[in-house]
Every structure is written in C-alpha cells, then in structure tokens.
Amino acid sequence: MQYLDFDKTAAYGRLTDLAPEGREFNFIEKLNAERVEKCRIAMASGLTYNWAAKAVTEPVLDALQALADEQELVAKYKLLLDGEIMNTGENRKVLHHLLRGQLGAPVLSEGRNIGDFYRQELERFSAFAAGIHGGKIRSSTGNAFKSVVQIGIGGSDLGPRALSIALENWALREGRNHLKAAFISNVDPDDASRVVADLNLDETVFILVSKSGTTQETLANELFIKDKLKKAGLDPSKHMVAVTSETSPLAHNPAYLDSFYIDDFVGGRYSATSAVGGVILSLAFGPAVFKEILAGAHEADRFALEKDIRGNASLLDALIGVWERNFLKLPYTAVLPYSQALSRFPAHLQQLDMESNGKRVNRDGRPVGYATGPVVFGEPGTNGQHSFYQHLHQGTDIVPLQFIGFSESQGRDDVETEGSTSQTKLKANLASQIVAFAKGRRVSGDENVSRNKEFPGGRPSSLIYGERLTPAVLGSLLAHFENKVMFQGFVWNLNSFDQEGVQLGKILTKKILAGDSGDPALDAYTRLLGL
Amino acid sequence: MQYLDFDKTAAYGRLTDLAPEGREFNFIEKLNAERVEKCRIAMASGLTYNWAAKAVTEPVLDALQALADEQELVAKYKLLLDGEIMNTGENRKVLHHLLRGQLGAPVLSEGRNIGDFYRQELERFSAFAAGIHGGKIRSSTGNAFKSVVQIGIGGSDLGPRALSIALENWALREGRNHLKAAFISNVDPDDASRVVADLNLDETVFILVSKSGTTQETLANELFIKDKLKKAGLDPSKHMVAVTSETSPLAHNPAYLDSFYIDDFVGGRYSATSAVGGVILSLAFGPAVFKEILAGAHEADRFALEKDIRGNASLLDALIGVWERNFLKLPYTAVLPYSQALSRFPAHLQQLDMESNGKRVNRDGRPVGYATGPVVFGEPGTNGQHSFYQHLHQGTDIVPLQFIGFSESQGRDDVETEGSTSQTKLKANLASQIVAFAKGRRVSGDENVSRNKEFPGGRPSSLIYGERLTPAVLGSLLAHFENKVMFQGFVWNLNSFDQEGVQLGKILTKKILAGDSGDPALDAYTRLLGL
Numbered sequence A, B: 001m002q003y004l005d006f007d008k009t010a011a012y013g014r015l016t017d018l019a020p021e022g023r024e025f026n027f028i029e030k031l032n033a034e035r036v037e038k039c040r041i042a043m044a045s046g047l048t049y050n051w052a053a054k055a056v057t058e059p060v061l062d063a064l065q066a067l068a069d070e071q072e073l074v075a076k077y078k079l080l081l082d083g084e085i086m087n088t089g090e091n092r093k094v095l096h097h098l099l100r101g102q103l104g105a106p107v108l109s110e111g112r113n114i115g116d117f118y119r120q121e122l123e124r125f126s127a128f129a130a131g132i133h134g135g136k137i138r139s140s141t142g143n144a145f146k147s148v149v150q151i152g153i154g155g156s157d158l159g160p161r162a163l164s165i166a167l168e169n170w171a172l173r174e175g176r177n178h179l180k181a182a183f184i185s186n187v188d189p190d191d192a193s194r195v196v197a198d199l200n201l202d203e204t205v206f207i208l209v210s211k212s213g214t215t216q217e218t219l220a221n222e223l224f225i226k227d228k229l230k231k232a233g234l235d236p237s238k239h240m241v242a243v244t245s246e247t248s249p250l251a252h253n254p255a256y257l258d259s260f261y262i263d264d265f266v267g268g269r270y271s272a273t274s275a276v277g278g279v280i281l282s283l284a285f286g287p288a289v290f291k292e293i294l295a296g297a298h299e300a301d302r303f304a305l306e307k308d309i310r311g312n313a314s315l316l317d318a319l320i321g322v323w324e325r326n327f328l329k330l331p332y333t334a335v336l337p338y339s340q341a342l343s344r345f346p347a348h349l350q351q352l353d354m355e356s357n358g359k360r361v362n363r364d365g366r367p368v369g370y371a372t373g374p375v376v377f378g379e380p381g382t383n384g385q386h387s388f389y390q391h392l393h394q395g396t397d398i399v400p401l402q403f404i405g406f407s408e409s410q411g412r413d414d415v416e417t418e419g420s421t422s423q424t425k426l427k428a429n430l431a432s433q434i435v436a437f438a439k440g441r442r443v444s445g446d447e448n449v450s451r452n453k454e455f456p457g458g459r460p461s462s463l464i465y466g467e468r469l470t471p472a473v474l475g476s477l478l479a480h481f482e483n484k485v486m487f488q489g490f491v492w493n494l495n496s497f498d499q500e501g502v503q504l505g506k507i508l509t510k511k512i513l514a515g516d517s518g519d520p521a522l523d524a525y526t527r528l529l530g531l
Helices: A010-023 A034-038 A058-070 A072-080 A114-133 A158-174 A188-198 A216-231 A273-285 A286-301 A313-327 A345-357 A389-394 A422-439 A472-492 A498-512 A522-528 B010-023 B033-038 B058-070 B075-083 B114-133 B159-175 B187-197 B217-233 B275-285 B288-302 B313-327 B345-357 B390-392 B422-439 B473-490 B500-513 B520-528
Strands: A040-042 A048-050 A147-150 A180-184 A206-211 A240-245 A258-262 A332-337 A375-377 A401-406 A461-466 B040-042 B048-050 B147-151 B180-184 B204-209 B239-244 B258-262 B332-337 B375-376 B400-404 B461-466
Touching: A010 A313, A034 B520, A040 A313, A058 A313, A072 A313, A072 A472, A072 B180, A114 A258, A114 A273, A114 A286, A147 A216, A147 A273, A158 A180, A158 A273, A158 A286, A158 A345, A158 A472, A158 B187, A180 A188, A180 A273, A180 B390, A180 B422, A188 A216, A188 B159, A188 B422, A206 A216, A206 A273, A216 A240, A216 B422, A258 A273, A273 A286, A273 B010, A273 B048, A286 A313, A286 A472, A286 B390, A313 A461, A313 A472, A332 A345, A345 A472, A345 B390, A375 B375, A389 B345, A389 B500, A401 A422, A401 B204, A422 A461, A422 B187, A422 B217, A422 B500, A422 B520, A461 A472, A461 B520, A498 A522, A498 B390, A498 B422, A522 B033, A522 B422, A522 B461, B010 B058, B010 B313, B040 B313, B048 B313, B075 B313, B075 B473, B114 B258, B114 B275, B114 B288, B147 B217, B147 B275, B159 B180, B159 B275, B159 B288, B159 B345, B159 B473, B180 B187, B180 B275, B180 B473, B187 B217, B204 B217, B204 B275, B217 B239, B239 B275, B258 B275, B275 B288, B288 B313, B288 B473, B313 B473, B345 B375, B345 B473, B390 B422, B400 B422, B422 B461, B461 B473, B500 B520
Parallel strands: A147 A180, A147 A206, A206 A240, A240 A258, A332 A375, A332 A401, A401 A461, B147 B180, B147 B204, B204 B239, B239 B258, B332 B375, B332 B400, B400 B461
Antiparallel strands: A040 A048, A048 A461, B040 B048, B048 B461
C-alpha cells in the first residue's frame, strides 16, 4: 500500500486545474429538478445523500473518483478493518467498526480475537442493563434505579450525550424509556454540582468512563460524586460502574458494582458504539435499542466499502469536503440538522472531525503543505435560521453546508396551524433554505439601489434525509460521518486516530499544579486567576 | 458625522502596512510576565480584559487608536444612545442600552419618552413575577406555579436561555431559585413534545415571545401548548403571558394572563435585557436578580464610552477582532468560557455576532470590498480541550481565541483530589492553554524526526476574567460583547441592527406551504422530504 501526501498525487494537480469550474458553478442554471432527482446515493437504514446543491460537475466527479482510486481510499479502509496498524503515531490498530460487526478478517491481538472480546462486553453490559431494568440490581438502600449519570469527558461525553438526547423523544413515544440519563463532564465543579441538584441519589447509578483511568476531570468528578453519595448515607460501590481498559487502575476494582472494558484500538471520539456509549444507552433505552444503533452503524460501514464514489455516500461526502477545503479554499463547514433531537449531534461531529483531521503533519509526522480538516460548527434548524444564517446567506465569505432532515417527527405529536403541521413547516423551511442558499436573489436597479435585500447565492449544501430518526437511522448517521472523516484523513495522508494536540496543555497544567510552571508568563496568568 | 467604508479610511492602509508585524509576532520572545501584567483593562463588575497573548504591538495599537478616532466609533455610539436612526435599513432607532439605564439624552418617539416606557414595563413584569412568587397569581386549578417555559426563537430564545442556564447553579447556592425554567424554540414538533413530557402543566406558566406576533415557529408552538393545556382540562388564558410589541396581533389580548411590551428599537438578539429576557429571568430567579443583570450591563455600557482604546475593553476587543479578520486574514473566532454555567453563552454570541455583522453591504446597502463578521463558535473548557482543541493547536490554520474564566465557582461546592480542588484545576488548565496556544513547543532533531508532538504556537487569545459569575458579572459580560459587535459594525460601516438575510428562506417557505413554490428544483426537494 502506498501512502502519498495529497499534493504529490496526480489528482491534486487535476483538481487544481478544475477549481474554476467549482468557483464559477452556476447554481441558478444548473440546480434544476432533474439534478435534484439524479444527484443522490442510497445510504444505510433507508437514508439518502443528496449532493445536487454542491458545486460539483461531471469532470470534477471524475477527478474525485481518480483521487479515490489513486489514494486507494477503500483499500485503506479494508486494511483498517483487517487490523492493520492505521494509528501510526500510537502504533495501534483502529477497530471501532468491529464493535458493530465483522466486515474484514478476524482480528487477533496477543492471541485474542478482538471481535469476540467486543461481543462479550456487549453481552455483559446488556445483561447488566437487563438486571437493572428487571429490578435485580438495586441501589444500596434497595431502591430501583431510575436515573443514570455518565461521568466522562470528550469522547466519553459528546458522542454518548448526543445519541442519548437524540433518542429521548423517540423512546418516550415508543415506550422504550427506562432510566433517565444525565452527564457530568467538566472539571468545573459547577457542572457536577448542577447535575446532582436534580437527582435522587438513592435511585441513581453512575458510570465512570475513562479508558486510561487517569483522566483528571473524570477522577475529580468521581470523587465529587462519591463524596455526595457518602454524605447521603449511600455506599458508592453499589452506585457506580466503571468503563475502562483492562490495564487501567480502575479495572477489576471492588469499588465498582461492575466494570466493562474497552481497549486501545477504539479512540475516544470513535467510542460511542463501544461500552462507552453502550452502557448508558442500554440503561436509558434498553439493550435492544443499543443493538439497533449498532446494526445501523454496521450497515453504513458495509455501504462504505463501495469503490464507485457515485455509489458510496461517505466516500463522496468526504471527497466533496476535500474539494471545498483544498480547491474552493473554504475553511469551515456547518452541520445543520432539521431535527431538535439532533441538537448536540453537531458538537459530536465537531470533535469527531476537528480532533481527527485538525493535523499539520502526515501519518509519518512530516509537515504537510496543504490545508487539512475544516472548522465544524452547527445548531439545529429552524433555530439557526433565526441566528447565524444571516452570515451564511449574506456574509462576505462562503460556508459549505450539510443539512439533515426527516419526513416524520419522532414523537408523532403535532398540530396544524394555517393549513400545515409543524413537521410540514419544518420540511418546507429545510427545502427553502437549500434553494435560497444556492440560487440567492437578485435585486434589480442601478448601483444606487440598496442591496441589503440581495442574496448572492452560490452557497453549496448537501442533504441527508430519511423517514424518521430511529435508533438504526441514528447509528447509520453516526457511522456515515465517522467514515467520511476517515476517508478524508486517507486523502490528506493523516493519522486521524491520535490526538497529540491535547498533550501540551496537560503537561503545563501538571506543572502548575505541582507548583513549578517553569514559565514566568504562565505564572503571571495563574496569579490573575487567583491561583 | 461621517460614514466611511473601512477601506476608504487612512487607518486601513496603515494597518495593511503593519500586517507583517502581526503575522510575525514572536510570542515566545514577547509573551513575558511583564506583558501579561501590563496588557489589561478594567471592565465593569470587576472583570478584566487581558490581551497579552494577542499579536498586537504598540505601533498596531496606535494604528487601531487612529482607526477608532477616524471612524468616530465612540461618537457613533453616543449618537446611538441619543436616539439617532442607526438601523438604517429599517429606519429605526437602536435602544437596547436604554433598557439598562440612561446614558444619553432622553429619547422621544411619537411624543413618548422611550426610557419611561422601558422602565414601566420592567416594573410591570417585576410586579407580575412577585405576584407569582407570592402565590397571588395561580394556575387555573389554583396551584402555585413552579415552572416557566419560554416559547420563542432566535433572539427570544438564545440570549434568555444562555442567561438562565448561566444563573441556575448560582441561584441554587444563593437560595434565589424560584420557578424552574425551560425553553421551546424549534418548529420541529419534537422540541415542544420533549419539553412537555417533563412538565406538570397545572403548575406551569408559558411565556409567548414574538415581537411581531407573526413568528411562524412561535405561533405553531403556542397552539401545540394550548392544545395540551386544554386536553389537561386547563384554561390556557390562565397559563400564558405574552411578550410582544404593542402593535402586534398578540397585544392587549384577553387570551393571555398578562402582556408585556417591547418595541422596534430593540432587535431580537439585543433583547435579553428587555421583557424578552426579563420576564423569564424574573420568574426564575426573582426581579431583583434581573435588575442586577441590568445594572451590570449598564455599567459595561458606561465603560464603553471611553475613547482611549487602552482603557475601553469593548472597543479594544472589537479592534483586535478587526485586526485579526482583515489584516491577519483569520475568518473565525472561538469563544471558550472556562465555566460550565456559560455552556450556551457561545451559542448566543454566535447569533449576536454573525447576525449583526455577517453582512456584505454597508449601512447604505452598497457592497463592501472587505471581509466583515467572522464565523463564531465555542464550547466550555475544559470540555473543548478533549474535543476540537486538537485542531486549534495543531491544525493547518490559526483560529483566534477568546477565553473567559473566574477565580471562584458559582456553587462553592468542590472537592480536593491530588492536592488541588476542581476549581484550581480548571484555572490551571485555562492558564496553560493560553500559553500553550501562544508559545507552542518545538521538537528537536532533524527532518526525519516525527513532528506529531510539535506545537507551532502563534495562536492568539484574549482572556476576560473575574471573581465569580454573578448576575451583575453576567450582565457586564453580555453588554461587553454587544458593544464589541456594535463597534466592529461601525468600523466596517455596516448596519449591525437588521437581518435581511433571514427573509428569502421565509418567502420560499410561504410559497411552498401555499402550494406554489415557483421553482421545479424546490419542488423536487420537497418531494424528497415527503412533503
């Protein structure tokens, strides 16, 4: 397998030559009904990816296909599935796909079949959740557990939180709600303090999530909670489970009701489908629901094996992102789900994308000479329409957009006003925005006419849509973006699976806390903060 | 008063010449203890703005002062305070400062003293809140109200929601919590459906907020709620108040328990200190707390009158933002509060900034030839450190940063682990990040050494810090950013107070709902969405 820096590929030159085709793409002329019908790809769980409103022509598509072939994107994905060391910086395999099912060869490590290990943990925490739901596992005062609180940060927080919020209303509607879920992440004591204020501690089980077992924030919050439990006369060991690696100080520890294991082959931001997301989602909605998420993700992983970019949504989404980033020179992407249930999904994607591909060196640690991962941000629509969309429509820069929408609501609880339901209004808004961003609106008149009601258009967007946001659909969406980010990392020849950028701050923090920062400027800052 | 496009000023040329000073700013050499001590400005409510880690030299400061003088930034602010028509596009005064107190001349409009009107409404809704807290105003079944839910979108949601979340833990600690606050914004019926599931309707009062009284989302959600209230056997008119303009269809309407008024001189994103924020914050925390917010904001408004940029934090913050946007060519800003209480403050600032200054025409409607407002995004620290900070530290592009931090926690409920409290860890992390971003870390060795542990540094940041996040501090923070955005709008010669960019989508949505979109491509999109 060949690992080429992006600017050393033949496709790079070809795409550079094609850049004017993208910049001059005439949306008013080209975005017609036929294009909307044609430019779509079937995804897992009945979802569809539509890229009609992207500034992409057939020659550009051909060049992107050539890029996919030249960088062997799908072949690299297959290597990853088969257990190749794709996390070069940390010398690790990358196996989050295996959490959802077997797509490659069986993966062995130190004599162990990793797939078996993942399946075994899945069954263990499924049984644990069933034990809590069935009332067999009870609090230290004999109460049934009614709430579950995850203590974790970064990947142990954002993904599981986004998924949990995404299914709350669905679960209420479908009668699948078990424990009420909450999250504590920040080392700011106000986070834990605020969450605890709403809990009945004697009906709450806490999940402590730290792969290394050394995460500063998580250990501090564990102590905060143990302190509260003790003060309430409760036994912390009957109210807390651990999700960690088998080599961590938290493993095999009688201080916990039970422990579930992950390993170094699943990175934090890719861990939502491991025990990191699985324990809380199984407790909140039942193990069957978590398995539906896994099935949806597995199906998306399978769809991502297709080599034809016109038939692989994750691959094409990745390549269009590269086209926009490196050739149209657009340094950001907004994710805009028209679904309140996905309110924190953009925050998860922000981590997934920016932590994976916000890198300036290639997989071998050599600086690259091209732009890599963009800034990712977003909020749900229609809320965003009344907020930052002004900038997206009429700002001096162009921000590429990624819309998500569904035909039906989750709650199936709606009202009709002025002849349409709220869900219909939501969808009408979504469709309108795509076309408004692409085509804009001219104002007629000479140069003395005010242009403040003019919309320049030319704002590219894609749309992922489906029937209803179910657990399987959610799993497919999650995996789609994981795979998109992976393919982009392959294009840019990055290691998308480490995060060395978090280390320097940690080192300096430790020095300060040990009383010797080694930098007078740093000491001056700590003084300002009353430290 | 002269209104010049930015690129027509003498300062623009001077700053262009100085740009290399910023790009080559040597943080390792220049960011010493003396600079950290020196580069700070006192703000309202005991806050401080520190800009030591910004790529700004004395000649740049001098040029920014010249820009402030040439564009008459403070003089324009004074005109605005005195009631000049600064919202040129909509031909309106801009009077959100007057909500907090009188700084300019009395403002009259159609024979009415607007300051008197604002003060009168403040007293009216303060009395209303006291009536609810005292149990004089009760639900239709005679219950005391325990929850309050705001129904509003955009400015009627983001600011009030951010402020409400920001004070929850403070109020719990200080015994100032009255009603529990929640928010419904999205037209997605899953939003209202999810919020209602957690409520006892017979103990809930709803606030319907729409200045025009015609906001599609808000009216749909009003009906959704009225429907639920009726089905629960409750009288909606005893459970709902309106915040609207006196000319709206909602005004003086017996369908509401009471109505509180705003006017066209306060824009949605500037309305948190009007009845739009005031009713819910007074109900949640008491009228005295809301008045403390106003006092903090008023003090910040007064501080913003200073002409010397070295003594006016809002002005300098604005000018450094312009320096970074137009001369260092950095198209985004991240807002990073080290306070979980400010978890939704970045979402409010995203609206405030991007809706105000995401404009491509000047105040007279003529296209401008320079970049205006940046993309704004952010999440609280330390959470972000475990998420998108990888990109900020080691990405290929530089994102300017705005940190916020406090000496003390709100809840004053903390634990010590490994010799330090969580609050101390939080502050140590904050200080470390500033220095890590600025100075980075070199890796020694030849070109064959892996650079994945290298940090390029050169990432500029500012820090706003204070003692503790109280209502007054929160009000000062809010007004600081409002005034920063206003000053930037004056520099760019924009009208920061309209939002024509939201109109096109609304028009297309109406056409779709009326059955005639007029565009076959739009029809194709609506078909995809099952509309």
